[in-house]
Structure formats: structure tokens, C-alpha cells
Amino acid sequence: MTRRLDSVSSEDLMTKTGEGDELAFEILVRRHQTSVLNFIYRYVGDKTMARDLAQEVFIRVWQAANRYERKAKFTTWIYSITANLCLNELKSIKGKKLVQLEAEEKERQNTNFEAQSDASQSPEDLLLAEERSLQVSEALQCLPENQRMALILKRYDNLSYGEIAKIMECSLSAVESLLVRAKKNIQEKLIFFKK
Amino acid sequence: MKCSQVQDKLSAFQDGELNPQEQERVSSHLESCPACRERYAEMEKIWQALGDFKEILPEPEFYGQLVKKINERQANRIPAGFQWLFQFFSSPWATSTLLIAGILIGSFLGNILAKSDLFPFQQNQAAHSQAAIEVFSLKAFDPIPPGTLADKYMRMASY
Numbered sequence: 035m036t037r038r039l040d041s042v043s044s045e046d047l048m049t050k051t052g053e054g055d056e057l058a059f060e061i062l063v064r065r066h067q068t069s070v071l072n073f074i075y076r077y078v079g080d081k082t083m084a085r086d087l088a089q090e091v092f093i094r095v096w097q098a099a100n101r102y103e104r105k106a107k108f109t110t111w112i113y114s115i116t117a118n119l120c121l122n123e124l125k126s127i128k129g130k131k132l133v134q135l136e137a138e139e140k141e142r143q144n145t146n147f148e149a150q151s152d153a154s155q156s157p158e159d160l161l162l163a164e165e166r167s168l169q170v171s172e173a174l175q176c177l178p179e180n181q182r183m184a185l186i187l188k189r190y191d192n193l194s195y196g197e198i199a200k201i202m203e204c205s206l207s208a209v210e211s212l213l214v215r216a217k218k219n220i221q222e223k224l225i226f227f228k229k
Numbered sequence: 230m231k232c233s234q235v236q237d238k239l240s241a242f243q244d245g246e247l248n249p250q251e252q253e254r255v256s257s258h259l260e261s262c263p264a265c266r267e268r269y270a271e272m273e274k275i276w277q278a279l280g281d282f283k284e285i286l287p288e289p290e291f292y293g294q295l296v297k298k299i300n301e302r303q304a305n306r307i308p309a310g311f312q313w314l315f316q317f318f319s320s321p322w323a324t325s326t327l328l329i330a331g332i333l334i335g336s337f338l339g340n341i342l343a344k345s346d347l348f349p350f351q352q353n354q355a356a357h358s359q360a361a362i363e364v365f366s367l368k369a370f371d372p373i374p375p376g377t378l379a380d381k382y383m384r385m386a387s388y
Binding site for chain 1: 237240241243244246271272275276278279280281282283284285286287288291292294295298299302
């Protein structure tokens with residue numbers, strides 16, 4: 035049964051979820067959980083918050099399942115939910131964010147080896163990779179929210195300008211402009227990598 | 230194509246978002262212009278560097294926790310058909326309006342009842358009027374009749 039549903043499109047799985055098919059929902063969650071989780075993680079820069087928000091995204095997917103209309107790609111739809119949730123969350127916790135990020139940075143420095151790592155890498159290589167990951171994370175967090183979102187959707191999720199425009203509810207030219215500025219800003223932040 | 234025109238389009242070129250003709254024109258300019266080529270190489274280097282941001286993996290119990298949360302929320306959910314009621318009472322203006330309406334209705338009903346003959350004191354109005362006359366006629370201050378229980382009590386108290 036699971037194998038049969040594995041080849042089904044996410045849009046069809048969503049329709050089945052709306053009909054109360056829990057197995058379809060499970061496959062949908064397992065298919066998209068990593069991308070949703072990492073989109074949030076890159077956007078908010080906090081693992082714990084990312085895990086909580088990723089669950090919240092799928093709760094909303096479940097709740098909206100019976101109202102789902104196949105107007106857009108499922109990925110565009112779920113990223114729209116995710117983006118809105120992230121923006122609202124950041125607005126509501128702006129004051130607390132700095133403290134959480136500091137705690138997160140400590141956690142990352144201590145336990146970041148849980149992240150995907152190549153077993154063949156030496157401890158020095160791993161440490162260097164961690165350092166670079168942290169620098170990229172910090173550079174991303176310095177970008178304005180809309181530039182950061184556009185850059186993450188393009189760089190890590192490889193979405194087209196059209197899809198990003200739908201998710202961010204703006205025009206194609208606005209997406210292009212956001213990405214030009216985001217790339218310029220991130221280049222200044224990541225000056226280290228140019229050397 | 231001028232360098233400034235190319236540099237404006239480098240980001241979209243990198244993202245593969247130019248139309249095929251523009252993509253081709255930028256590509257040929259990059260082949261012939263070392264300055265633009267260097268600029269584009271820097272952009273590519275940063276784009277690659279962004280890939281160093283490590284992915285995190287969902288915890289194995291992600292789905293289990295999710296189902297638990299969904300079930301908890303469904304259990305706490307207000308029954309269908311009553312949601313409007315809870316939404317209504319959750320707004321401050323609705324609560325204030327209800328309070329004011331309650332006071333007005335209470336006053337109105339109280340006024341009607343007072344005018345009607347529903348209260349006990351109104352039913353025994355004659356008896357209550359007699360009692361009132363006795364109280365206000367100062368009979369309470371008359372001397373106590375000798376030999377009564379009150380007379381005996383007063384005598385004991387005066388010792």
C-alpha cells in the first residue's frame with residue numbers, strides 16, 4: 035500500500051488526505067518534512083524553533099486538507115504556508131530572538147556533529163565545515179527578511195522566480211530585484227569565502 | 230552589450246531566468262570581457278559557499294509527534310456549531326454589549342414586576358400596613374405591663 039502511494043504526486047496525496055486518508059498524509063509529511071524543516075531552519079536560524087514550526091506547518095496542512103484546491107503546485111502551496119508562518123513567528127518573537135540565537139549558537143558549537151556529515155572527514159575537516167556552516171547561517175540572518183526568504187527559496191529549494199513570486203505574493207520583477215540585492219549583501223557578509 | 234547592462238542581468242543569468250536570446254548574449258559577453266567574467270566568478274563562488282550551510286535532519290519521531298499534536302488539538306476543539314458562540318464571547322465588545330443589554334433588560338423587567346401584584350408584601354398589603362402603623366405610633370415606648378415576662382426580665386436586669 036505504502037509503495038503504491040510512494041509514486042503518487044503530492045497534489046494527489048493532498049486530495050486523498052482531504053478525504054481522510056491518513057496513510058497519504060504520512061507519505062506527504064515524510065516526503066516534504068526535510069525541505070520544510072530546512073527552509074525554516076535557514077530562515078530563522080534556530081533548530082528548536084524550526085522543528086516546532088515545521089510541525090505547525092503540517093498541522094495546518096492537515097487542517098486545510100479538505101479545503102485544498104489544486105490551483106498551484108503542492109510545493110508552492112506548502113512553502114506559502116511555511117513562509118507566512120515564519121514571518122508571523124518572527125514578528126511575535128522579535129525581542130526574544132537574539133537570546134535564542136545565542137543559545138542556539140552555543141548548542142551548534144557543542145553538538146553540531148549530529149548534522150549530516152561525511153564519516154570519512156577528519157575532525158579538523160568537520161570543524162572547518164561547521165565553522166563555514168555557522169558563518170553562512172550568520173550571514174543569512176543579517177539579510178533583511180524578504181531578501182533572505184527569496185535567496186533561500188532560490189539557492190536551497192531551486193524554485194523559479196515565478197514560484198517565489200507566488201509564495202512571497204509579489205511580482206516577478208520584485209523577486210529579481212530582491213535577489214540582486216540579497217546576492218550583493220550576502221557577498222559582503224561572506225567576504226571570507228572570496229579569499 | 231555594455232558591461233553595465235550585463236552586470237544588471239548577471240543575477241538573473243546565474244539563476245537561468247533570462248530568455249534564451251538574453252542568456253546567449255550575456256554568455257558571449259562573459260567570454261570576451263575579463264572584468265565581467267571575474268565579477269561573475271565571484272558571484273558563483275559565493276553561490277557555492279552558501280551550499281556550506283548544513284542541512285538538519287528531522288527527528289525519527291517527527292511524524293509520531295505530529296500525529297499526537299493533531300489528536301490533542303482535535304480533542305480540545307470546540308464542537309462544530311458552537312464555534313461562533315466561543316468566537317462571539319471572546320471579543321471584548323461583544324461581552325460589553327451583552328453586559329449593558331443585561332442591565333437594561335434587568336431594569337425593564339424589575340420595573341414591570343414592581344408594578345404588578347406578584348410580590349408577597351403587595352399581596353398582604355393590609356397586614357403590612359398595620360404593622361407599620363404600630364411601629365411608627367411609638368407603642369414600643371409604653372410602660373411594660375406588670376407580671377409579664379418582659380417585666381420580670383427588666384426587674385432581674387435592674388439588680
